[in-house]
Amino acid sequence: MLQPDLIIQGGTLLTLVEGEKPLLHATLLIQGDRIAGVLAPGEERPPFKGVQVLDATDSIVMPGLVNAHGHTAMTLFRGLADDLPLKQWLFEKIFPAEAKHLSEETVYWGALLGCLEMIASGTTTVSDGYFFQDATARAFQKAGLRALIAQGVIDFPAPGVPDPAQNLAVGKAFIERWNHASDLIRPGLFCHSLTTCSDKTLQEAMALSQEFSLPLQVHLSETEEEVEEVIRRSGERPVLHLAHLGLLNESLIGVHAVHLEDEEIELLARNRVGIVHSPESNMKLASGMARVSEMVKKGIVLGLGTDGCASNNNLDLFKEMDTAAKLSKVATLDPVNMGAATVLRMATVWGAKVLGLEKQIGTIEVGKKADIITMDLRKPHLVPLYNPMSTIVYSASGSDVKDVIVNGRVLMKDRTFTALDAEEVMARVREISDRIRA
Amino acid sequence: MLQPDLIIQGGTLLTLVEGEKPLLHATLLIQGDRIAGVLAPGEERPPFKGVQVLDATDSIVMPGLVNAHGHTAMTLFRGLADDLPLKQWLFEKIFPAEAKHLSEETVYWGALLGCLEMIASGTTTVSDGYFFQDATARAFQKAGLRALIAQGVIDFPAPGVPDPAQNLAVGKAFIERWNHASDLIRPGLFCHSLTTCSDKTLQEAMALSQEFSLPLQVHLSETEEEVEEVIRRSGERPVLHLAHLGLLNESLIGVHAVHLEDEEIELLARNRVGIVHSPESNMKLASGMARVSEMVKKGIVLGLGTDGCASNNNLDLFKEMDTAAKLSKVATLDPVNMGAATVLRMATVWGAKVLGLEKQIGTIEVGKKADIITMDLRKPHLVPLYNPMSTIVYSASGSDVKDVIVNGRVLMKDRTFTALDAEEVMARVREISDRIRA
Numbered sequence A, B: 001m002l003q004p005d006l007i008i009q010g011g012t013l014l015t016l017v018e019g020e021k022p023l024l025h026a027t028l029l030i031q032g033d034r035i036a037g038v039l040a041p042g043e044e045r046p047p048f049k050g051v052q053v054l055d056a057t058d059s060i061v062m063p064g065l066v067n068a069h070g071h072t073a074m075t076l077f078r079g080l081a082d083d084l085p086l087k088q089w090l091f092e093k094i095f096p097a098e099a100k101h102l103s104e105e106t107v108y109w110g111a112l113l114g115c116l117e118m119i120a121s122g123t124t125t126v127s128d129g130y131f132f133q134d135a136t137a138r139a140f141q142k143a144g145l146r147a148l149i150a151q152g153v154i155d156f157p158a159p160g161v162p163d164p165a166q167n168l169a170v171g172k173a174f175i176e177r178w179n180h181a182s183d184l185i186r187p188g189l190f191c192h193s194l195t196t197c198s199d200k201t202l203q204e205a206m207a208l209s210q211e212f213s214l215p216l217q218v219h220l221s222e223t224e225e226e227v228e229e230v231i232r233r234s235g236e237r238p239v240l241h242l243a244h245l246g247l248l249n250e251s252l253i254g255v256h257a258v259h260l261e262d263e264e265i266e267l268l269a270r271n272r273v274g275i276v277h278s279p280e281s282n283m284k285l286a287s288g289m290a291r292v293s294e295m296v297k298k299g300i301v302l303g304l305g306t307d308g309c310a311s312n313n314n315l316d317l318f319k320e321m322d323t324a325a326k327l328s329k330v331a332t333l334d335p336v337n338m339g340a341a342t343v344l345r346m347a348t349v350w351g352a353k354v355l356g357l358e359k360q361i362g363t364i365e366v367g368k369k370a371d372i373i374t375m376d377l378r379k380p381h382l383v384p385l386y387n388p389m390s391t392i393v394y395s396a397s398g399s400d401v402k403d404v405i406v407n408g409r410v411l412m413k414d415r416t417f418t419a420l421d422a423e424e425v426m427a428r429v430r431e432i433s434d435r436i437r438a
Helices: A072-077 A085-101 A104-120 A133-143 A164-178 A198-209 A224-234 A238-244 A262-272 A279-285 A291-296 A317-332 A340-352 A387-396 A423-436 B072-077 B085-100 B104-120 B133-143 B164-178 B201-209 B223-233 B238-244 B262-272 B278-284 B292-297 B317-332 B340-354 B388-395 B421-436
Strands: A007-011 A023-031 A032-037 A052-055 A058-061 A065-070 A123-130 A146-153 A187-194 A217-221 A252-256 A274-277 A302-304 A372-377 A401-406 A407-412 B004-015 B025-030 B035-038 B054-057 B059-063 B065-070 B123-130 B146-152 B186-194 B217-222 B252-256 B273-277 B302-304 B373-378 B401-406 B409-413
Touching: A007 A372, A007 A401, A023 B201, A032 A085, A032 B401, A032 B421, A052 A407, A058 A340, A058 A387, A065 A302, A065 A317, A065 A340, A072 A104, A072 A123, A072 A133, A072 A423, A072 B133, A072 B217, A104 A133, A104 A291, A123 A340, A133 A146, A133 A164, A133 B146, A133 B340, A146 A164, A164 A187, A164 B104, A164 B164, A187 A198, A187 B059, A198 A217, A217 A238, A224 A238, A238 A262, A238 B054, A262 A291, A262 B317, A274 A340, A279 A317, A279 B317, A291 A302, A291 A317, A302 A317, A302 A340, A317 A387, A317 B278, A317 B317, A423 B035, B004 B401, B004 B409, B025 B292, B054 B409, B059 B340, B059 B388, B065 B409, B072 B085, B072 B104, B072 B123, B072 B133, B072 B421, B085 B421, B104 B133, B104 B340, B104 B409, B104 B421, B123 B133, B123 B340, B123 B401, B133 B146, B133 B164, B133 B186, B164 B186, B164 B388, B186 B201, B201 B217, B201 B273, B217 B238, B223 B238, B262 B292, B273 B340, B278 B317, B278 B401, B292 B302, B292 B317, B302 B340, B317 B340, B317 B388, B340 B388
Parallel strands: A007 A052, A007 A058, A065 A123, A123 A146, A146 A187, A187 A217, A217 A252, A252 A274, A274 A302, B004 B054, B004 B059, B065 B123, B123 B146, B146 B186, B186 B217, B217 B252, B252 B273, B273 B302
Antiparallel strands: A007 A023, A023 A032, A058 A372, A372 A401, A401 A407, B004 B025, B025 B035, B059 B373, B373 B401, B401 B409
């Protein structure tokens, strides 16, 4: 007989499986790290022994969110520099702060702070690209979040990688240390961009990623300036250039993809490249408005990411969903496209697919990993409830998340962190920020 | 000797007075409905007797937010209809739902629900335009919020005003009932738009508003279609048409102002017309992107409003500030304009000025009304703190507001409502929504 370890009962269950409707007063059964079953309201519940029960009365129960692009430890620089011209922001503020202040220690605490923020706002899987990634991986492991942790690769001296000739060797060693080392952590590589990585670096990073069957992330066509620089160097637009380098394939994750021509969208779709949309970062840095509804129409799998805290400045995917829907509507002057159901899929099952995790997470289905969140609806801004997806996307915030379960483990219960000491993490980051400020 | 009734101590005080810096560990003294004094950390504090003390340790203390445009009772329709073409949304969903379900009773409970949501997200003053406004005014009075409550005027049969020939008489009677009836409530008129009100109606509404020294609100150039209709009817663009009708003056509040030509911006600035920006509504309904940074440069006083819950779908001005900054940056492809300090002013002192209340509210100054909020910073997404204004605009949400004081009265303490029974209000609106759904 099925003996669950954890049951979540009484909530409105949104499985996000295509075609399935919300199930009222459902009971979700979790056994070990897996979803073991769903009982409908009428179904008899066997007398489970010693099971942990989460009460989801007046709550939505849904898959945890997938933050498909971030630089988690950049929480350290949240609010350090805003409202500046892009080059001044990057070269006078962010890069110098990173060069001076990033270390195994600071990245660890910065990543833990980001993990707390993401747990508190219902994110259960994160794709991270940064430096000192052993520290990031340790932080995510400690936090209990699922993550793709990618070592940054750039053809310049970088934090933790002073000699760029070693960037791929460092990346390979990182992959070897973390591959299959944890049920929750997958390692990978993150090539910074086509203007900061040579063709050779990009090709070698792809070969290495494919050798280990891991995705390769790259910032792609984020700004018009970047596109122009690629054209100046290579004679062709970024996506065409990647095609000529033989890099357009299912292992590639293109992040931002703001400035694309029709032909590039076609190429990305045909080659099943995963794309991650980060609308709040694109807005705050004035990068532009990605053609997301056209990408969806062409069949591109689109995830949603917050980007780092220096360019957003928060890691709340609920806000990002709301903004993704609204920005696309105003950009196209069409209120119909990118509706609530679409952006909710971006933040869950599509994001999982971009990261190659769609068989494990992204929907509530028996046999999938138990990455689940509940949202308390007993709040004025979530009343009335006509349509749960509309409520989630247009009315809710991350702070409405009540419980967070990853891999069957409760990481937040009734808004109390169960796996991390939030006070300690905040205190350590405040100390680090005092050094950065000085 | 000064004997305060309420003191707020230990917080970081943001007065928002031009040129004043954040004051750490300050004590704010409130006497009756007024701000009575500020003690700096070193200053000796007399032994006040019987005073209520709010602890603001690790909190920001700042002026309450001003929601300069909304239709509060539309909380009733939150999530009823989304992601639809504008005309279908309005004519097939919202107008029929309003015609069938609005009444003194439903507007009262819908407005109370909106009041709860706004209190919970730090709004202390609201400008509302709708129908059955006696009910709205009673709700705001019960809630203890400061408000400009404007009776809707439209040349069609409207909820509560079946005969449009009576629309201004109804408005005048409403003004006479509420003018000077309460310290918190100011009545007024809200002409729906230039396409739904005749020139004569607009002129008479302005004459009536000026007779009582009250502002007149009007939806202005919200959509391209509306602008074209005004041109078809009058031969000129909306702002020029208003100028020819003699309606451009300090009493006029133009809401939305999305589609403006240079000449119109000049005219609005020269005539000191107040403008209210509602970026989330403009995005969700795909109305367009207002030229806010140009308006600010021309000296137009710009407030910020959430609009109604059917087109947003929330009343959280923190989200609206974040979006206002980010949307302007991406619309202009310039990350510098509409920085955190500017949008924070829009949501406080500028909004107060648009509503004609700048002598009473909008900043923390001795003698002004005590409309104050505190925000708890002991949360992962608000750490570290380099710049309070950046934290407020780009990282915080309404749910970070801890205490809310309006007119010296505590409406929320440590996130518990002190003046309203939230459970009752939510239950009543759920009942009404069951009728609307059916």
